[in-house]
Amino acid sequence: MKSLDTKITAITGSGVSQSSGIPTFRGTNGLWKKYNVMDLATPQAFARNPKLVWEWYYWRLGLVSQAKPNEAHLALENLESSGYNIVVLTQNVDNLHERAGSSKVIHLHGEIFQRRCIQCHDITIWEPTETFSNPEIPKCIKCNSMLRPKVVWFNETLNSEIIQFSYNRLKETDVLLIIGTSGIVYPVNNFPFIAKEGNMNLETYEFNLELTPLSSETNKTILGPVEKTLPEFISKSFKITKK
Numbered sequence: 640m641k642s643l644d645t646k647i648t649a650i651t652g653s654g655v656s657q658s659s660g661i662p663t664f665r666g667t668n669g670l671w672k673k674y675n676v677m678d679l680a681t682p683q684a685f686a687r688n689p690k691l692v693w694e695w696y697y698w699r700l701g702l703v704s705q706a707k708p709n710e711a712h713l714a715l716e717n718l719e720s721s722g723y724n725i726v727v728l729t730q731n732v733d734n735l736h737e738r739a740g741s742s743k744v745i746h747l748h749g750e751i752f753q754r755r756c757i758q759c760h761d762i763t764i765w766e767p768t769e770t771f772s773n774p775e776i777p778k779c780i781k782c783n784s785m786l787r788p789k790v791v792w793f794n795e796t797l798n799s800e801i802i803q804f805s806y807n808r809l810k811e812t813d814v815l816l817i818i819g820t821s822g823i824v825y826p827v828n829n830f831p832f833i834a835k836e837g838n839m840n841l842e843t844y845e846f847n848l849e850l851t852p853l854s855s856e857t858n859k860t861i862l863g864p865v866e867k868t869l870p871e872f873i874s875k876s877f878k879i880t881k882k
Protein backbone atom coordinates (compact mmCIF):
# COMPACT_ATOMS: atom_id res chain seq x y z
CA MET A 640 0.00 0.00 0.00
CA LYS A 641 1.35 3.39 -1.01
CA SER A 642 1.51 6.06 1.69
CA LEU A 643 -0.62 9.18 1.36
CA ASP A 644 2.39 11.39 0.53
CA THR A 645 2.94 9.46 -2.74
CA LYS A 646 2.75 11.83 -5.68
CA ILE A 647 0.62 10.25 -8.37
CA THR A 648 0.26 11.47 -11.95
CA ALA A 649 -2.26 9.87 -14.28
CA ILE A 650 -1.99 10.26 -18.05
CA THR A 651 -5.31 9.48 -19.68
CA GLY A 652 -6.35 9.04 -23.31
CA SER A 653 -9.44 8.17 -25.30
CA GLY A 654 -9.51 4.60 -23.93
CA VAL A 655 -10.68 6.03 -20.58
CA SER A 656 -13.80 7.63 -22.05
CA GLN A 657 -14.59 4.90 -24.58
CA SER A 658 -16.86 2.86 -22.31
CA SER A 659 -18.74 6.08 -21.48
CA GLY A 660 -19.73 6.17 -25.15
CA ILE A 661 -17.24 8.75 -26.42
CA PRO A 662 -15.87 7.55 -29.79
CA THR A 663 -12.10 7.33 -30.23
CA PHE A 664 -12.09 8.13 -33.97
CA ARG A 665 -9.37 5.59 -34.57
CA GLY A 666 -9.18 2.93 -37.27
CA THR A 667 -12.59 2.09 -38.70
CA ASN A 668 -14.23 4.51 -36.26
CA GLY A 669 -12.27 7.39 -37.80
CA LEU A 670 -15.28 8.59 -39.75
CA TRP A 671 -18.16 10.92 -39.00
CA LYS A 672 -20.82 10.74 -41.69
CA LYS A 673 -18.63 10.44 -44.78
CA TYR A 674 -15.88 12.66 -43.44
CA ASN A 675 -12.52 11.59 -42.12
CA VAL A 676 -11.91 13.35 -38.80
CA MET A 677 -8.47 14.34 -40.07
CA ASP A 678 -10.36 16.55 -42.52
CA LEU A 679 -12.53 18.11 -39.79
CA ALA A 680 -10.16 18.71 -36.88
CA THR A 681 -7.79 21.13 -38.59
CA PRO A 682 -7.64 24.93 -38.83
CA GLN A 683 -7.75 24.52 -42.62
CA ALA A 684 -11.03 22.58 -42.43
CA PHE A 685 -12.52 25.29 -40.22
CA ALA A 686 -11.42 28.05 -42.61
CA ARG A 687 -12.91 26.11 -45.53
CA ASN A 688 -16.23 25.14 -43.96
CA PRO A 689 -16.85 26.34 -40.39
CA LYS A 690 -20.48 25.23 -40.48
CA LEU A 691 -19.50 21.61 -41.19
CA VAL A 692 -16.87 21.60 -38.44
CA TRP A 693 -19.35 23.08 -35.96
CA GLU A 694 -21.95 20.52 -37.01
CA TRP A 695 -19.47 17.79 -36.05
CA TYR A 696 -18.72 19.51 -32.74
CA TYR A 697 -22.43 19.93 -31.93
CA TRP A 698 -22.80 16.19 -32.42
CA ARG A 699 -19.83 15.49 -30.14
CA LEU A 700 -20.95 18.07 -27.54
CA GLY A 701 -24.32 16.32 -27.46
CA LEU A 702 -22.63 12.94 -26.89
CA VAL A 703 -20.40 14.26 -24.12
CA SER A 704 -23.26 16.01 -22.32
CA GLN A 705 -25.23 12.75 -22.31
CA ALA A 706 -22.25 10.61 -21.24
CA LYS A 707 -21.49 9.63 -17.65
CA PRO A 708 -18.09 9.07 -16.01
CA ASN A 709 -17.23 5.35 -15.75
CA GLU A 710 -15.38 3.29 -13.13
CA ALA A 711 -11.98 4.39 -14.44
CA HIS A 712 -12.78 8.09 -13.95
CA LEU A 713 -14.24 7.29 -10.53
CA ALA A 714 -11.19 5.26 -9.47
CA LEU A 715 -8.92 8.26 -10.08
CA GLU A 716 -11.27 10.49 -8.12
CA ASN A 717 -11.19 7.90 -5.30
CA LEU A 718 -7.45 8.48 -4.97
CA GLU A 719 -8.01 12.21 -4.56
CA SER A 720 -10.88 11.87 -2.09
CA SER A 721 -8.82 9.34 -0.11
CA GLY A 722 -6.21 12.07 0.44
CA TYR A 723 -3.63 11.32 -2.25
CA ASN A 724 -1.83 14.03 -4.19
CA ILE A 725 -2.93 13.23 -7.74
CA VAL A 726 -2.88 15.23 -10.96
CA VAL A 727 -4.57 14.00 -14.13
CA LEU A 728 -2.94 14.95 -17.45
CA THR A 729 -5.53 14.10 -20.08
CA GLN A 730 -5.53 14.03 -23.87
CA ASN A 731 -9.32 14.01 -23.72
CA VAL A 732 -11.34 17.13 -24.44
CA ASP A 733 -14.42 15.84 -22.58
CA ASN A 734 -15.15 16.79 -18.96
CA LEU A 735 -15.73 13.32 -17.51
CA HIS A 736 -12.82 13.51 -15.05
CA GLU A 737 -14.23 16.75 -13.63
CA ARG A 738 -17.72 15.30 -13.49
CA ALA A 739 -16.33 12.28 -11.61
CA GLY A 740 -15.07 14.82 -9.06
CA SER A 741 -11.35 15.13 -9.89
CA SER A 742 -10.19 18.69 -9.21
CA LYS A 743 -6.66 18.71 -10.67
CA VAL A 744 -7.17 17.96 -14.35
CA ILE A 745 -4.92 19.36 -17.08
CA HIS A 746 -6.35 19.20 -20.60
CA LEU A 747 -3.40 18.86 -22.97
CA HIS A 748 -5.58 19.21 -26.07
CA GLY A 749 -8.10 21.76 -24.81
CA GLU A 750 -11.70 21.44 -23.64
CA ILE A 751 -14.68 20.81 -25.87
CA PHE A 752 -17.05 22.95 -23.77
CA GLN A 753 -14.89 26.04 -24.24
CA ARG A 754 -14.97 28.35 -27.27
CA ARG A 755 -12.56 30.98 -28.48
CA CYS A 756 -13.23 33.98 -30.72
CA ILE A 757 -11.10 33.74 -33.88
CA GLN A 758 -10.69 37.54 -33.87
CA CYS A 759 -10.42 38.88 -30.30
CA HIS A 760 -9.58 35.47 -28.67
CA ASP A 761 -12.24 35.95 -25.99
CA ILE A 762 -12.96 32.63 -24.27
CA THR A 763 -16.47 31.57 -23.30
CA ILE A 764 -18.14 28.33 -22.29
CA TRP A 765 -21.36 26.70 -23.41
CA GLU A 766 -24.32 27.18 -21.09
CA PRO A 767 -25.10 23.97 -19.15
CA THR A 768 -28.67 24.21 -20.49
CA GLU A 769 -27.55 24.14 -24.15
CA THR A 770 -28.93 21.10 -26.02
CA PHE A 771 -26.72 21.32 -29.15
CA SER A 772 -29.72 20.49 -31.31
CA ASN A 773 -29.57 23.49 -33.65
CA PRO A 774 -26.12 23.67 -35.25
CA GLU A 775 -25.42 27.34 -35.95
CA ILE A 776 -21.99 28.92 -36.00
CA PRO A 777 -21.74 30.64 -32.60
CA LYS A 778 -20.72 34.31 -32.63
CA CYS A 779 -18.60 36.36 -30.23
CA ILE A 780 -20.69 38.64 -27.99
CA LYS A 781 -17.86 41.20 -27.97
CA CYS A 782 -16.96 41.53 -31.66
CA ASN A 783 -19.47 39.33 -33.52
CA SER A 784 -16.74 37.22 -35.16
CA MET A 785 -16.99 33.44 -35.35
CA LEU A 786 -16.20 31.33 -32.32
CA ARG A 787 -14.28 28.08 -32.67
CA PRO A 788 -13.95 25.14 -30.28
CA LYS A 789 -11.07 25.79 -27.86
CA VAL A 790 -9.34 22.53 -28.64
CA VAL A 791 -5.99 21.75 -30.22
CA TRP A 792 -6.46 20.59 -33.79
CA PHE A 793 -4.06 18.70 -36.05
CA ASN A 794 -1.36 21.10 -37.33
CA GLU A 795 -1.70 23.27 -34.21
CA THR A 796 0.76 23.69 -31.35
CA LEU A 797 -0.01 22.90 -27.74
CA ASN A 798 -0.10 25.56 -25.04
CA SER A 799 3.50 25.90 -23.82
CA GLU A 800 2.52 26.73 -20.23
CA ILE A 801 0.51 23.54 -20.03
CA ILE A 802 3.45 21.52 -21.38
CA GLN A 803 5.82 23.13 -18.88
CA PHE A 804 3.44 22.52 -15.98
CA SER A 805 3.10 18.87 -17.05
CA TYR A 806 6.87 18.39 -17.28
CA ASN A 807 7.39 19.89 -13.81
CA ARG A 808 4.72 17.67 -12.36
CA LEU A 809 6.10 14.55 -14.08
CA LYS A 810 9.58 15.18 -12.69
CA GLU A 811 8.32 15.11 -9.09
CA THR A 812 6.04 12.11 -9.64
CA ASP A 813 6.45 8.88 -7.61
CA VAL A 814 3.83 6.74 -9.36
CA LEU A 815 2.90 7.26 -13.00
CA LEU A 816 -0.31 5.70 -14.31
CA ILE A 817 -0.67 5.59 -18.12
CA ILE A 818 -4.28 4.82 -18.93
CA GLY A 819 -6.05 4.20 -22.23
CA THR A 820 -3.61 6.06 -24.44
CA SER A 821 -1.69 4.71 -27.42
CA GLY A 822 1.25 6.81 -26.24
CA ILE A 823 2.32 7.75 -29.73
CA VAL A 824 1.19 11.38 -29.81
CA TYR A 825 3.39 14.27 -28.65
CA PRO A 826 3.82 15.25 -25.84
CA VAL A 827 2.52 12.11 -24.12
CA ASN A 828 5.10 9.95 -25.94
CA ASN A 829 7.79 11.85 -23.95
CA PHE A 830 6.07 11.82 -20.57
CA PRO A 831 7.49 8.55 -19.10
CA PHE A 832 11.02 9.64 -20.02
CA ILE A 833 10.59 13.09 -18.45
CA ALA A 834 9.23 11.48 -15.29
CA LYS A 835 12.06 8.96 -15.08
CA GLU A 836 14.59 11.77 -15.55
CA GLY A 837 13.20 13.49 -12.45
CA ASN A 838 12.86 10.42 -10.23
CA MET A 839 15.05 7.34 -10.56
CA ASN A 840 12.69 5.43 -8.25
CA LEU A 841 9.65 6.19 -10.38
CA GLU A 842 7.10 3.38 -10.72
CA THR A 843 5.11 3.30 -13.95
CA TYR A 844 1.98 1.23 -14.61
CA GLU A 845 0.15 1.08 -17.89
CA PHE A 846 -3.50 0.13 -18.45
CA ASN A 847 -4.63 -0.59 -21.98
CA LEU A 848 -6.39 -3.09 -24.22
CA GLU A 849 -3.13 -3.78 -26.03
CA LEU A 850 0.60 -3.16 -25.76
CA THR A 851 1.85 0.28 -26.85
CA PRO A 852 5.23 1.84 -27.69
CA LEU A 853 5.38 2.94 -24.02
CA SER A 854 4.91 -0.59 -22.63
CA SER A 855 8.65 -1.27 -22.57
CA GLU A 856 9.11 1.81 -20.34
CA THR A 857 6.74 0.62 -17.63
CA ASN A 858 7.15 -1.58 -14.55
CA LYS A 859 4.01 -3.40 -15.60
CA THR A 860 1.39 -3.24 -18.34
CA ILE A 861 -2.04 -4.47 -17.30
CA LEU A 862 -4.06 -5.53 -20.33
CA GLY A 863 -7.86 -5.33 -20.37
CA PRO A 864 -10.69 -2.80 -20.26
CA VAL A 865 -9.43 0.09 -18.12
CA GLU A 866 -12.78 0.54 -16.35
CA LYS A 867 -12.10 -2.91 -14.80
CA THR A 868 -8.31 -3.11 -14.49
CA LEU A 869 -7.70 0.37 -13.08
CA PRO A 870 -10.16 0.23 -10.13
CA GLU A 871 -8.80 -3.24 -9.21
CA PHE A 872 -5.20 -2.02 -9.26
CA ILE A 873 -6.00 1.13 -7.30
CA SER A 874 -7.90 -0.66 -4.54
CA LYS A 875 -5.02 -3.16 -4.18
CA SER A 876 -2.16 -0.65 -4.26
CA PHE A 877 -3.47 2.42 -2.43
CA LYS A 878 -5.31 3.15 0.82
CA ILE A 879 -8.75 3.92 -0.50
CA THR A 880 -11.40 5.35 1.79
CA LYS A 881 -14.66 4.01 0.41
CA LYS A 882 -17.40 6.59 0.34
Ligand SMILES: [Zn+2]
Pocket residue numbers: 756757758759760761779780781782783784
Ligand atom coordinates in the same frame (compact mmCIF):
# COMPACT_ATOMS: atom_id res chain seq x y z
ZN1 LIG B 1 -14.48 38.42 -30.43
